[in-house]
Amino acid sequence: MAMDVVDYEIFGNEMQYVEIELDPGEAAIGEAGAMMMMQQGIEMDTVFGDGSAQQGGLFGKLLGAGKRLLTGESLFTTVFHNEGNGKRRVAFAAPYPGKIVAVDLAELGGTLMCQKDSFLCAARGVSLGIAFQKKLGAGLFGGEGFIMQKLDGDGMAFVHAGGTLLVKDLAPGEVLRVDTGCVVAFQPSVDFDIQYVGKIKTALFGGEGLFFATLQGPGRVWLQSLPLSRLANRIVMAAPAAGGGGREEGSLLGGLGNILDGDR
Amino acid sequence: MTSVTARLYGPGLPPAGQDVTLRIDGHALRIDAPQRVLPEQGVRLRRVGFDLKGLELAWDDAAGTHALQVLDGSAVENLTRALPATLQSAHSELTRSARKENSGRRLGWAVLGLFLAAPVILLALFLVFADPIAGWIAEQIPIEQERQLGEASFAQMKDDLKLRDDTEAARMLRELGARLTRGSRYTYAFHLADKPEINAFAMPGGIVVVHTGLIRATTRPEELAGVLAHEVQHVELRHSLKSIVKQLGLSALWMFATGDLGSGMAGSAATDLLTLKFSRDAEREADAHGLDTLIRSGIDPQGMPDFFRILAEKAGDAPAALLSTHPQSAEREAALREKLGALPAHSAQPLPWKPWPPVL
Numbered sequence: 001m002a003m004d005v006v007d008y009e010i011f012g013n014e015m016q017y018v019e020i021e022l023d024p025g026e027a028a029i030g031e032a033g034a035m036m037m038m039q040q041g042i043e044m045d046t047v048f049g050d051g052s053a054q055q056g057g058l059f060g061k062l063l064g065a066g067k068r069l070l071t072g073e074s075l076f077t078t079v080f081h082n083e084g085n086g087k088r089r090v091a092f093a094a095p096y097p098g099k100i101v102a103v104d105l106a107e108l109g110g111t112l113m114c115q116k117d118s119f120l121c122a123a124r125g126v127s128l129g130i131a132f133q134k135k136l137g138a139g140l141f142g143g144e145g146f147i148m149q150k151l152d153g154d155g156m157a158f159v160h161a162g163g164t165l166l167v168k169d170l171a172p173g174e175v176l177r178v179d180t181g182c183v184v185a186f187q188p189s190v191d192f193d194i195q196y197v198g199k200i201k202t203a204l205f206g207g208e209g210l211f212f213a214t215l216q217g218p219g220r221v222w223l224q225s226l227p228l229s230r231l232a233n234r235i236v237m238a239a240p241a242a243g244g245g246g247r248e249e250g251s252l253l254g255g256l257g258n259i260l261d262g263d264r
Numbered sequence: 265m266t267s268v269t270a271r272l273y274g275p276g277l278p279p280a281g282q283d284v285t286l287r288i289d290g291h292a293l294r295i296d297a298p299q300r301v302l303p304e305q306g307v308r309l310r311r312v313g314f315d316l317k318g319l320e321l322a323w324d325d326a327a328g329t330h331a332l333q334v335l336d337g338s339a340v341e342n343l344t345r346a347l348p349a350t351l352q353s354a355h356s357e358l359t360r361s362a363r364k365e366n367s368g369r370r371l372g373w374a375v376l377g378l379f380l381a382a383p384v385i386l387l388a389l390f391l392v393f394a395d396p397i398a399g400w401i402a403e404q405i406p407i408e409q410e411r412q413l414g415e416a417s418f419a420q421m422k423d424d425l426k427l428r429d430d431t432e433a434a435r436m437l438r439e440l441g442a443r444l445t446r447g448s449r450y451t452y453a454f455h456l457a458d459k460p461e462i463n464a465f466a467m468p469g470g471i472v473v474v475h476t477g478l479i480r481a482t483t484r485p486e487e488l489a490g491v492l493a494h495e496v497q498h499v500e501l502r503h504s505l506k507s508i509v510k511q512l513g514l515s516a517l518w519m520f521a522t523g524d525l526g527s528g529m530a531g532s533a534a535t536d537l538l539t540l541k542f543s544r545d546a547e548r549e550a551d552a553h554g555l556d557t558l559i560r561s562g563i564d565p566q567g568m569p570d571f572f573r574i575l576a577e578k579a580g581d582a583p584a585a586l587l588s589t590h591p592q593s594a595e596r597e598a599a600l601r602e603k604l605g606a607l608p609a610h611s612a613q614p615l616p617w618k619p620w621p622p623v624l
Binding site: 107108109111113131132133134135136140148150169170171172173187188189191192217218219220 | 271273274275278279280281283312313314315316318320322328329330331333335369372373376
């Protein structure tokens, strides 16, 4: 199926949204719930499965939907198509602080592996699949779990990362060691594995855990500085309601300082 | 000559790679656009791709390291077939190590699966071997401790029971009990409680309590003897201990196996159902052994099934607490009659107490 070539614009700094311009007849698919606004003339259709190509019959649709369940996305995708006469815009917003990554799948050779749950939207024709991590170690300790999302096609796709984004191009054989959980996406040519931190003292007290994720080139990788889970952890730890009692901002006085701070 | 579509990475190319066509002609591997010729020596093979089904050819030259990747399954096959002899041996080496890695991976998965399934396996084993396990553990507990356990719980209930141990009927109960427990390793104590429900129960260590309501429901002393023989067998077979062991084991393993899932209504219902099944099994066992006790003591065993007939008839109207955790009375009666029919003839003197039921 031919891809729709879409123009897009990303707005915002740390809490972004992406606006996609659709020519008449063009369409984009969005993760359910990600739509922020759409102009008149854009029709919304909810389809079961990933809405990419014509999936063969009921079974194909169920399979597609099942895959989406496994990656933690909703069963349905929403297709936004322009039924108007001129160009129309639809915007999709990122669900938490971070950056939206615009990826041209054609430039990457047609496939992108990304963290599950990170898909935001794409031009119609991009198909959402899953890939199972075969390396036991990488699945258990790599920070991305055993299931990753696979985007196939040659149009634009938008995925979302937490914090600040780092795009790195790895030369053949070049290895990057990454904190687990910080990998957002990579080209399938990149080898994703784990490596033991090497020293028992570092493993226990270094605060980086027992393993690094390693990415070996060639290919392009996308890293996020702040995985959502880490942000969530800190927030829960700091929330008085969850018994956190708060991480102090470095007051010498400790508990006494709290009273002086006057923030409770 | 074979052509394979591949993606080339390296110096002078876009970092995300470029699609190229690899031409293989005998020993020569070359790419036309951009112009690249693979050296005859020093090409390294590697499995690549997220599913590790792709193949990479990497080589070094003055400009740097180049990597050529084929990820598509059928293209990989074509490439593999067309590889020159020098690379073929490297490829079969790669296949061998991949196979070894695969079996290692399978082993890893199996270990992980076993580890995750361990609680469920333990639970299943426990369900299958609950009886021998509970029996073994119960045997490890000395009778003295069992008696203390029974006495402690009896002391707690005592005030609610309205005991009538100084009556003629209680004396009769003790006499009958002594006859049924002759030669036992336990020291028994039989009590009469002034309560209307048709019920009798045994506590660990040999304390047996009979409700007056039960005695009123019987039509002759042999029926009471049947009930007593049943309760005595609960003590002899250490059913209380075993059921404690089974319940503890079951709830612990259930929690272990199901985690948060099993703690809801459905979970507790499932463990309750299993506990009831254990309880009914114990009742059947006590029935069967109780029948033997009656025969050994020279008491007419017909009283036992007769009493279950009475219970079955009363089940509709009277609050018969004896029924709750127990099998259906009619079913128990039938099982007992069947067992009796298969037994050889036995002699029994009628029990002496008259009139029946005694004054309560």
